[in-house]
Amino acid sequence: MPAKKKPKLAVWKFASCDGCQLSLLDCEDELLAVAGAVHIANFPEASRAVEKGPYDVSLVEGSITTPHDAERIHKVRRQSKYLITIGACATAGGIQALRNFKDVREFTSIVYANPDYIETLERSTPIRHHVFVDFELRGCPINKYQLLEVISALLNNRKPVIPEHSVCVDCKLAGNPCVMVGHGTPCLGPVTQAGCGAICPSFNRGCYGCFGPKETPNLPSLSEQWQAMGVDKTNLVRAYRGFNAFAEPFRKESESHENG
Amino acid sequence: MNKDASTTGEQFRITQDQLQKLLDVLRDQGYETVGPTVREGVITYDQIDGVEDLPIGWTDEQEPGKYRLKKRSDKALFGYVVGPHSWKKFVYPPRQLLWRMHRDNGTQKLEEPSEDYPRYAFFGVRSCEIQALAVQDKVFMGSDYRDRYYALRRKDNLIIAVNCVEPGGTCFCASMDTGPKARKAFDLALTEIVEKDQHYFLIESGSDIGTDILSELKSDPATDKQIARADELLEKAARNMGRQLDTTDIKDLLYRNAENRHWEQVAKRCLSCSNCTMVCPTCFCSTVEDTTDLTGTSAERVRRWDSCFTLEFSYIHGGAVRPSEHTRYRHWITHKLASWQDQFGTSGCVGCGRCITWCPVGIDITEEIKSLQDSESLTSDEAKAKE
Structure with missing residues (x-):
């Protein structure tokens, strides 16, 4: 069988901490297999050798927070056959989307000596608000096995196995006792998409919602239960204002308690 | 798996040390003994080696959306009801590999899952759970479309039942006519009696295997008074269910x-x-997940709870x-x-x-x-x- 031409892969960074793209380097055991299966053409965290586009696959990390990036993402899209966003920043705006609930000019005036030089957008927004995205991989950070699964699926022309059900399903598959029912620990698992392997409940902690809202989440019902368990409005708002604060269901729910 | 055949209803009285003996006999006969045990603040079903692995002196307080373990005032071994796990995890596990395929130099090799399953002795099965297994038996084995993996895992199960003398806050087996006393499909059934001055178990065999195992234990025929006491507790339990469901129509x-x-x-x-x-x-319900490796040289299909x-x-x-x-x-x-x-x-x-x-x-x-x-x-x- 003649050797298939390896797909060209590019990794792009927008407003982010680099943690998600480092998940690719974190693949360790599987990294050689990845390098064998794709041609890493543009990945500054891994190599200074950068090849020009077009690319078969672009992994995009980070949110759009500056006018410059709002332009740049279109250039990335034009050069990419498939564009996959990775992580809470790229899929929901990230922790920096906390600015969306305040006036960003107040922040810049406090943080920078010369805020006049700062050119920033009012809001931090996910990539799909700007360009068409082929697939979104959730998480803060993403799960490296899910990343490998998406790449494997793409290389083998199949659908990736990335369920959109709750963290609860993964807890139950793992045999974890429920921390919310069994211990009275507030947990975002019932409204959060699985993918992390239910890490926090496995260590008797409530879920922090790092993978963002699951399909059809019912946040008002969970909020009511949290309040019945003694969580006050301030802490309820904080719980939803994490890495996925600007994901629509989380945003709406936190605002309803902030103003309520 | 006809476990009704030798149910004589004849009851014997044993003491706690004989339960340890029972576990030893089961393990000597090659059974993997699984039963209730405390893990992370709840009672789950996992491997148990000895009586000390059981939730001795614990009870569970249950209400809608709430479960808490509490210390009992006695040293009861079965003074609680069911937790988040059920026996389904052993006979119908959350994930089951269906097949794996490898491609090598143009040839394809099929790898079938191992069928070397443990022989489980389920220790401490409640009456409602016996019925649940019977329901799943119908689902997985009751038609022409038998589930191979379920049937294999279910084949040699030994059921040590425990009758519920204290129903839980969300129990309603009496409404569903599935408890609190195990009536069939068990090998041995226990009723725990904890009184101020004595602590013993009534044991009854429900199968030939059960009778054989029972013969290895030191037991006395239960007295009429002991049997009456157990019946009284079970009747009281049936009357005090935490929940009720009117199933008429x-x-x-x-x-x-x-x-x-x-x-x-x-x-x-x-x-x-x-x-x-x-x-x-x-x-x-389950779904199947089809995955490949990066190179596309191996693929697998896994069945997962859905x-x-x-x-x-x-x-x-x-x-x-x-x-x-x-x-x-x-x-x-x-x-x-x-x-x-x-x-x-x-x-x-x-x-x-x-x-x-x-x-x-x-x-x-x-x-x-x-x-x-x-x-x-x-x-x-x-x-x-x-x-």
Whole structure:
């Protein structure tokens, strides 16, 4: 069988901490297999050798927070056959989307000596608000096995196995006792998409919602239960204002308690 | 697996040291002994080697959406009811490899899953759970389409039942006619009696294997007084269930009420998180996950527990058949209590109460049925006023 031409892969960074793209380097055991299966053409965290586009696959990390990036993402899209966003920043705006609930000019005036030089957008927004995205991989950070699964699926022309059900399903598959029912620990698992392997409940902690809202989440019902368990409005708002604060269901729910 | 044949109903009295002996005998005979044990603040089903692994002196307080372990004032071994696990995890595990395929130099090699399953002795099976296993037996083995893996894992199970003398806060087996006393399909059944001055167990055999094992234990025939005491406790338990479900006409009730506006009320609370279906000892739905490695030289198909509360469950061309929460909740409860009867000739509910306790927002299947029943007795004006 003649050797298939390896797909060209590019990794792009927008407003982010680099943690998600480092998940690719974190693949360790599987990294050689990845390098064998794709041609890493543009990945500054891994190599200074950068090849020009077009690319078969672009992994995009980070949110759009500056006018410059709002332009740049279109250039990335034009050069990419498939564009996959990775992580809470790229899929929901990230922790920096906390600015969306305040006036960003107040922040810049406090943080920078010369805020006049700062050119920033009012809001931090996910990539799909700007360009068409082929697939979104959730998480803060993403799960490296899910990343490998998406790449494997793409290389083998199949659908990736990335369920959109709750963290609860993964807890139950793992045999974890429920921390919310069994211990009275507030947990975002019932409204959060699985993918992390239910890490926090496995260590008797409530879920922090790092993978963002699951399909059809019912946040008002969970909020009511949290309040019945003694969580006050301030802490309820904080719980939803994490890495996925600007994901629509989380945003709406936190605002309803902030103003309520 | 006819375990009714040698049920004589003859009861014997044994002491706690003989339970340890029982576990030893089972392990000597090659059984893997699994039973209730405390893990992370709840009672789960895992491997147990000795009596000391049991939740001695613990009880569970259960109510909708809440489960807490509490210390008992005595040293009872079985002074609690069921926790989040059920025996389904052993006979129908959350993930089952169906096959794996390897490609090498143009040839394809099929790898089938190992069929070397442990011989399980289930120690401490409650009556509702015996019924749950019977229900799953019908689902997986009751038609021409037998589930190979379930049948293999189920084949050599030994059932050591425990009769419930203290029902839990969300139990309603008496309503479902599945408990609290195990009546069939066990090898041995225990009733624990804890009195001020004595602590013993009545034991009864339900199969030839059970009788053989029982003969290895030091036992005395139970006295009439001891048997009467056990019966008295079991009758009291049946009268004191934490929940009740009126099953009169339940199938038609659900069919009649498919369009009841009450479903929308439930949907406001339902998280569609799937917890109820995951903890249910009879829920049997699964999906298959097909994956490959990066190079495409090996592929595998895994069967995984699925839930009718996910969108993907009913996804067909164009979208999910049940996109809204109310249709998903309605589907689950209607299948469990009504269409299950048409499909398998039995109710899908055994009254164990797990779905009530382990619902993070405490939705109560018995209350939901009651609401439907009540809504039928309201006049249309009253119904409007209630909304």
